[in-house]
Amino acid sequence: MTTPDSNSTQLRNQKKSDKRHLRCxxxxxxxxxxxxxxxxxxxxxxxxxxxxxxxxxxxxPLVIALSVIRLGLQTRTWSAALMNEGLAxxxxxxxxxxxxxxxxxxxxxxxxxxxxxxxxxxxxxxVDETATATFLDNGVYWFTSAMVGIAxxxxxxxxxxxxxxxxxxxxxxxxxxxxxxxxxESFLVGVTNALGSRSPSWLSKAAKxxxxxxxxxxxxxxxxxxxxxLDVACQLLLVLEVAVVLWSLRLPFHLLxxxxxxxxxxxxxxxxxxxxxxxxxxxxxxMSAFAASGLSPALGLTxxxxxxxxxxxxxxxxxxxxxxxxxxxxxxxxSLNEGTLLCNS
Numbered sequence: 001m002t003t004p005d006s007n008s009t010q011l012r013n014q015k016k017s018d019k020r021h022l023r024c025x026x027x028x029x030x031x032x033x034x035x036x037x038x039x040x041x042x043x044x045x046x047x048x049x050x051x052x053x054x055x056x057x058x059x060x061p062l063v064i065a066l067s068v069i070r071l072g073l074q075t076r077t078w079s080a081a082l083m084n085e086g087l088a089x090x091x092x093x094x095x096x097x098x099x100x101x102x103x104x105x106x107x108x109x110x111x112x113x114x115x116x117x118x119x120x121x122x123x124x125x126x127v128d129e130t131a132t133a134t135f136l137d138n139g140v141y142w143f144t145s146a147m148v149g150i151a152x153x154x155x156x157x158x159x160x161x162x163x164x165x166x167x168x169x170x171x172x173x174x175x176x177x178x179x180x181x182x183x184x185e186s187f188l189v190g191v192t193n194a195l196g197s198r199s200p201s202w203l204s205k206a207a208k209x210x211x212x213x214x215x216x217x218x219x220x221x222x223x224x225x226x227x228x229x230l231d232v233a234c235q236l237l238l239v240l241e242v243a244v245v246l247w248s249l250r251l252p253f254h255l256l257x258x259x260x261x262x263x264x265x266x267x268x269x270x271x272x273x274x275x276x277x278x279x280x281x282x283x284x285x286x287m288s289a290f291a292a293s294g295l296s297p298a299l300g301l302t303x304x305x306x307x308x309x310x311x312x313x314x315x316x317x318x319x320x321x322x323x324x325x326x327x328x329x330x331x332x333x334x335s336l337n338e339g340t341l342l343c344n345s
């Protein structure tokens with residue numbers, strides 16, 4: 001016969017076991033990334049890597065400048081969605097929250113599963129309104145990102161004069177993402193209705209948020225249109241990053257190979273998003289994208305190294321902001337407790 005104490009002990013042991021397995025899985029994935037990164041570097045050769053690093057000195061400042069503009073545009077779209085819900089948050093704070101959450105997602109195996117809820121938590125505003133605005137912002141951005149992914153797959157097919165199975169699969173996947181985002185009816189509401197009383201509480205809550213997002217999109221088409229064009233500008237800035245890297249390598253480029261490289265790297269990044277910092281996966285993806293575009297695969301390392309340096313720089317800024325924020329909150333709490341003790345005395 002089990003007792004409440006034994007059930008509690010079993011639950012604690014189960015949680016410890018789950019955490020241990022998760023930690024082991026994270027370490028294993030990180031080791032795989034290190035091995036893949038080392039293989040890419042060794043396979044490319046020291047001379048090729050040295051050449052990439054020289055080009056990186058030219059490309060990196062320009063890519064960071066483009067990412068600053070993109071960060072500003074993304075924050076504007078998020079701010080517009082929050083303002084529509086009656087939540088006024090300073091752009092400076094939104095930038096800090098975005099960079100901190102992206103840093104945690106980038107450096108761990110959880111990716112968006114960790115970064116998106118973290119954005120909502122760090123805002124410290126009513127959860128329902130914050131979640132609706134944040135996921136609306138994400139949905140519009142993912143929609144425009146899928147558009148570029150499809151354009152990239154089409155560009156690869158044009159450059160190769162034939163469609164491959166992989167490009168058709170990715171085109172179908174991106175098309176499905178766009179269809180799910182654009183549809184008027186709530187997908188999760190249909191799932192919860194089908195499950196009935198067996199539907200878990202978290203799924204019902206997610207369905208409620210999805211319904212609120214689709215309702216907001218129907219009621220505020222001008223807001224969504226504005227967010228859409230700002231996000232399109234963000235996607236063009238990402239394509240422009242590829243142009244900057246090719247220019248730094250003194251390579252000719254045109255719209256088709258820019259879209260092909262950006263589209264294919266985006267496809268491969270989506271598949272390997274669980275690898276912390278994309279270690280090895282980003283390098284392999286960039287080399288594959290350059291090869292598919294008719295360029296030397298080794299030159300793809302410049303794009304991968306440049307974007308890695310950019311992402312690590314923003315991650316450092318985000319983690320620094322998060323540390324200062326936590327320290328300020330702790331000091332504020334300490335001061336409040338001291339004031340309470342003085343008043344009581």
